[in-house]
Amino acid sequence: MTTRADALLLHQGWTTHWRFTPFKSSFRYKVCLIDVDIDHLNEADCQSRLFGVEKSALFSFRRDEHGAEEKAPLRPWAEAQFRDAGIDIECEQIRLVTFPRHLFYKFAPLSLWIAMNDRGEPAGILYEVRNTFGERHVYAAALDGAWSRHSAPKRFHVSPFFAVSGRYAFSVRYEADELHLGVTTLEDGQPVHSATLSTTITRATGSRLASIALGMPLSSLGVTIGIHWEALKLWVKGARYHRKPHAPKAVPTLAGKGRDSN
Numbered sequence: 001m002t003t004r005a006d007a008l009l010l011h012q013g014w015t016t017h018w019r020f021t022p023f024k025s026s027f028r029y030k031v032c033l034i035d036v037d038i039d040h041l042n043e044a045d046c047q048s049r050l051f052g053v054e055k056s057a058l059f060s061f062r063r064d065e066h067g068a069e070e071k072a073p074l075r076p077w078a079e080a081q082f083r084d085a086g087i088d089i090e091c092e093q094i095r096l097v098t099f100p101r102h103l104f105y106k107f108a109p110l111s112l113w114i115a116m117n118d119r120g121e122p123a124g125i126l127y128e129v130r131n132t133f134g135e136r137h138v139y140a141a142a143l144d145g146a147w148s149r150h151s152a153p154k155r156f157h158v159s160p161f162f163a164v165s166g167r168y169a170f171s172v173r174y175e176a177d178e179l180h181l182g183v184t185t186l187e188d189g190q191p192v193h194s195a196t197l198s199t200t201i202t203r204a205t206g207s208r209l210a211s212i213a214l215g216m217p218l219s220s221l222g223v224t225i226g227i228h229w230e231a232l233k234l235w236v237k238g239a240r241y242h243r244k245p246h247a248p249k250a251v252p253t254l255a256g257k258g259r260d261s262n
Contacts, residue, residue, distance in 0.1 A: 007043035008051060009035035010208055011097060011179060013199030021192050032212045034100045035201060036061060037093060038074040038113075050209040051100075058213055059100040066096065066111060066128065078113050081126050085140035085252040089123045091115040097179065098128075102213075107132075109158075110197075112181070114143075114174055121145050122174050126252070131158050135247040139168070141255035147173040152255035154185065155248045162193060170255060177201050 011033040018026045034051075036044050041061070045053035052060045054071065064070050067077035078094050098111035113126035125148075127139040137156035141148070151169045162185065171182040178200050185193040202208065 006203070007037050007040040008047045008204040010202050010204045010212075011035055011199035012202070012212070013179075013197065015195065015197045017193070017195045019193050021190075030216060031197070031199070032100075032216055033097055033199065034059070034061065034204065035095055035097045038078070038096050039094070044204075047204055048206040048209055050206050050213075051204065059102055059209055061098075061100060062106075065101070065106060065108075066098065078115070078126060081113075081138055081140055081252050082115065082124055085254045087124055087140055087142050087254070089115055089142060090117055091124070092118045093120075112172075112174075122148070122172075125172060125174075127170070127255075129156055129158060131156070133157075133244060137248055138252040139170075139255050140252040141170065142257075143172070144257075146175050147171075148257075150255040150257055152253050155253045157244050157247070166192070168255070 011031075013031060014028055015031050016026065016028040018024070041053045041063075044051070044061070045055075050058040054060075054062055063072065063074060067074045074096070075091070075094060079091060082089060082091070093116040095114045095116065096111060097114065099106060099108040107130070108128075109130055111128040111130075113128060114122050115124040117123040122143040122145060124140070124142050127141075128136060129139065130136040135157070139152050139155075141150040141152070149169070149171050151167055154164055154166050154168055157164050166185055166187040169182075169184045169186055171180075173180040179197065181197040183195050184191050
């Protein structure tokens with residue numbers, strides 16, 4: 001059962017990206033994410049004066065920036081995504097891990113919807129992926145507890161310097177106090193890009209939110225700046241430019257078990 005203390009959690013850690021071909025490059029930066037129980041947003045709203053749901057605050061969350069993109073309950077959309085992907089699970093609790101809105105700005109290149117079963121174990125996940133063109137796509141997978149691997153065909157344009165081809169190999173571990181996520185892009189079975197996210201999870205308190213605002217003053221805006229800065233460096237190095245194709249249909253892509261599932 002969700003309590004007021006865990007309706008809103010904080011993730012603090014690092015994301016690292018590597019490109020392997022046709023040349024090697026990498027970057028690493030700090031990240032801060034929020035972790036909310038989508039059925040207890042009122043409790044999350046009351047947890048700190050520095051955080052608000054559907055209202056202005058230092059950090060905030062809005063329903064219409066996720067899911068059905070309207071000010072409505074989020075659970076029906078999440079459950080529909082699992083059903084549409086052919087995943088039959090019992091969602092006792094659904095947690096959404098995403099970048100918060102910081103003052104006036106929010107951009108979340110990746111949000112994780114994690115369905116928990118009645119034993120408190122992760123049973124399913126939705127990867128809500130967005131690009132800087134305002135488009136999004138969802139990859140869905142069943143989970144085998146706290147740690148799981150799965151794979152899916154790449155369907156969505158996320159960078160002009162990578163083709164929409166190959167496969168994603170996912171590795172995710174979600175526990176009470178930490179999150180570890182790895183996503184490797186494979187072409188003909190060989191890695192061309194890899195990204196990791198590693199965070200520690202703590203209660204969201206006013207002092208921690210204030211510390212994040214002081215230590216990471218750009219926060220969500222910094223994510224967008226970082227994406228464009230890294231893209232500029234790839235362009236200077238001569239990375240091949242791929243025109244953006246049409247976005248895929250709004251049906252989630254199913255990720256199967258294992259690294260090389262079909």
